[in-house]
Every structure is written in structure tokens, then in C-alpha cells.
Amino acid sequence: MDRRRGLGEDAVGPRATGAAVAHRTPEVAVPLPIRSRVLVPLATLAIAACATHKTPPRPPTAAMLPAPPPQPTPPYTVRMDVRHNGQQRTLEPGQQLAVTLTTDFAAGYRWEVDQIDPRVVRELGKPSYVQYGDRPDARVVQTLRFEGVGPGRAQLRIIYHRPNDPDSPPAYVYTAIVNVP
DSSP states (O other), X not given: OOOOTXXXXXXXXXXXXXXXXXXXXXXXXXXXXXXXXXXXXXXXXXXXHHXXXXXXXXXXXXXXXXXXXXXXOOOOOEEEXXXXXXXXXXXXXXXXXXXXXXXXXXXXXXXXXXXXXXXXEEEOSSOEEEEESSSTTOEEEEEEEEEEOXXXXXXXXXXXXXXXXXXXXXXXXXXXXXXXX
């Protein structure tokens, strides 16, 4: 029975039966004192280097910076839609009013300003349109924008009609009272 380490198996293994076995080379054992003489100082140096190494400061992030001083914010936009027909709103000079109404483009209808007092409130540019869907009969939302100009009270009248048929009466009339202090 061969009991040496790394040279094969016990007497019941392939050596005992006479089968061919691949020869393994024995491991060379390094005495413990040599390992500890090399590894302990290296480990000590690595720990000391980590302890004395100072990382550079990180640049401040938004969360670390103090809050900026409050900036004067422009007045918010007052929003109205078909539910606010006939109601009154107050605008500061320079403050905007957005009136959003549904339009039937397929039938040729549009919303247009019929009455406005330009000394109190003025229309800002052309209306904007947003179509919901790809079909020709999809819902279209039209937004008309206004701005408070000077002190006073004005009635804003917007009509829903076919612009190419000026003789027909409006299908719907939207009104709002705008006050500018």
C-alpha cells in the first residue's frame, strides 16, 4: 500500500489493481516561516498605504449646494375651457390667459375672437392646435392665448363657426369677463 501524499490512491485504487494512472507531480511545500516573513510585511504596507492615502474631494453635487435665492417668477398662466363659459377671471398686467376648446376640423369649424377690448387684454399670436389621433375625424383641441395689458374690465367673446361661410350664425359662443387691476 502506497501511503505517500500526491503519488496515487490507496490500495483499493488503480495502483492496487495495476491499472495505468497518470503521474501527478508532488506539490512543493513552502515552510510557513518564509510565507509569513513575506506576506505579513506586504499586508502591513498595503493597510498603511490605504490608511494614509487621502482621496481628493469630490465636486459638489446639486444636493450639496445651498439653494439658490428665490427668483421672481413670471405670473402663472390662467387656464379656461368650455366648463368656464361665462365666468370671470382676473389677470395681472403681463399675465397670460389660455382658453382651450375642442374643434371639429373635419366639419370646417374654428374658434375665432369676435369681441375683445385691446386696452385691457390682447390676443397673443395665432391659435395653436393639437390633434388626438391619426384619423381625419380625430378630436382637435384649439388653444387661444391672451395677455392682460392695462387696467379695466373687458368681455372676451369667442365664436365657433365656419370661417368660409360668413352668412351662417355661430354654432356656439364662448364668453369670459377679464379684469386687469
